[in-house]
Amino acid sequence: MDFFHYENNELYCEEVLVSDVAESVGTPFYLYSQRTIVDHYKKLDSAFSGIDHLICFSMKSNANLAICKTLANEGSGADIVSGGELYKAIKAGFNPQNIVFAGVGKTDSEIEYALKTDILMFNVESMSEAKAINRVAGNLGKKARIALRVNPDVDPGTHKHITTGKKENKFGLAIDHAIEYFTEANNMPNLDVIGIHAHIGSQIVSTEPYVESLKRLSKLISDLEKVGINIKTLNIGGGLGIIYNEENPSTAQQFAEAILPLVKPTGRRLILEPGRFIVGNAGILVTKVVYIKQTETKTFVIVDAGMNDLIRPALYDSYHNIRPLKINGTEEMTADIVGPICESADCFAKDRKINVVQEGDLLSIFSAGAYGFVMSSNYNARPKVAEVMVIGDKYFVVRKRETYEDLIKGEVIPQDIL
Numbered sequence: 001m002d003f004f005h006y007e008n009n010e011l012y013c014e015e016v017l018v019s020d021v022a023e024s025v026g027t028p029f030y031l032y033s034q035r036t037i038v039d040h041y042k043k044l045d046s047a048f049s050g051i052d053h054l055i056c057f058s059m060k061s062n063a064n065l066a067i068c069k070t071l072a073n074e075g076s077g078a079d080i081v082s083g084g085e086l087y088k089a090i091k092a093g094f095n096p097q098n099i100v101f102a103g104v105g106k107t108d109s110e111i112e113y114a115l116k117t118d119i120l121m122f123n124v125e126s127m128s129e130a131k132a133i134n135r136v137a138g139n140l141g142k143k144a145r146i147a148l149r150v151n152p153d154v155d156p157g158t159h160k161h162i163t164t165g166k167k168e169n170k171f172g173l174a175i176d177h178a179i180e181y182f183t184e185a186n187n188m189p190n191l192d193v194i195g196i197h198a199h200i201g202s203q204i205v206s207t208e209p210y211v212e213s214l215k216r217l218s219k220l221i222s223d224l225e226k227v228g229i230n231i232k233t234l235n236i237g238g239g240l241g242i243i244y245n246e247e248n249p250s251t252a253q254q255f256a257e258a259i260l261p262l263v264k265p266t267g268r269r270l271i272l273e274p275g276r277f278i279v280g281n282a283g284i285l286v287t288k289v290v291y292i293k294q295t296e297t298k299t300f301v302i303v304d305a306g307m308n309d310l311i312r313p314a315l316y317d318s319y320h321n322i323r324p325l326k327i328n329g330t331e332e333m334t335a336d337i338v339g340p341i342c343e344s345a346d347c348f349a350k351d352r353k354i355n356v357v358q359e360g361d362l363l364s365i366f367s368a369g370a371y372g373f374v375m376s377s378n379y380n381a382r383p384k385v386a387e388v389m390v391i392g393d394k395y396f397v398v399r400k401r402e403t404y405e406d407l408i409k410g411e412v413i414p415q416d417i418l
């Protein structure tokens, strides 16, 4: 459920008319519905209310402070993948005891920062990393809580760029050798091995891959018990899919019903790391039609947002629903909706049937709340767009649009060539 809806053919976010925001903020901009974020979080949280669990919002999907703060206020934890995300997590008010740290390339300084912040645990992706954490913790006179991320070799049935739990992926440790790895880590003096972690991919619409993964994880938990390793937390990662077009993803309730029979008997604390599920459909990208260009074979709707603002269509061939903020009649046209960037991949939709639009019209690119702004860049020297959050009948700019001055921040021309 999300709180974007049309009323008298005009798009609203909660009680705010989206074109009013466009008028005051200018285009392009991201617009988030706070109510949607809270609703999604609560749905997942209540689906698991029967067991000890912690939801760690995956900050890489959207790291805006206002969004993170909204979730921290609800009691959410954070799943981070860098020192920068840790910094933002703390600024947003997440309790360090609810922060888990994943990623295959953690550096010594990131590890040190996380240890000093006293986060809940590291999700360790290799034995070299385990050794590094052991060493850094030793230098600080601390003991580091860790989970080992195992790779359960499950096919989540999603796009190859967002599959992470198969043998050939760079993430985690092979489950076939997990006992050896856990034993080795358990013998490191400055590590406290408290958990098991697996994240198999993203935009997973069915419950089967999770069930498959959990079967392997629960077997591992009991095998570990046999060798005297008693882990406390079972982290099954994120990846819950959402509706972009005509997907039929399982609901939080269905997801819980499918996996609880496997989680409960383990008696372990469950950790979930949803990103897209919480924010994906809580955000849109609003853009303006700059030109309409008719060629011999095609109509191009050229908009003022580009692939530097939202790269998902170019990177993952992903589908985003696109509609005008104001719908005039029922007449449709077929067009390529493209941005201004000098790249052929700068295309939001190919041969798409949309309501007829004209130069100057405003469009909404839906389902842009996850992996949207966070993946944006300054390519083509384009200032990053503004982010706005709607709360009921009010809206707030939660990140200012960048200026041309921002584009040269930190750049220096050496004295020698002046």
Ligand SMILES: *Cc1c(COP(=O)(O)O)cnc(C)c1O
Binding pocket: 058, 060, 061, 079, 102, 103, 199, 201, 202, 203, 237, 238, 239, 240, 273, 274, 275, 276, 277, 370
């Ligand atoms: C990306 C990621 C997530 C979140 O994935 P979503 O598909 O957005 O839910 C969770 N855990 C880890 C380790 C990740 O890398």
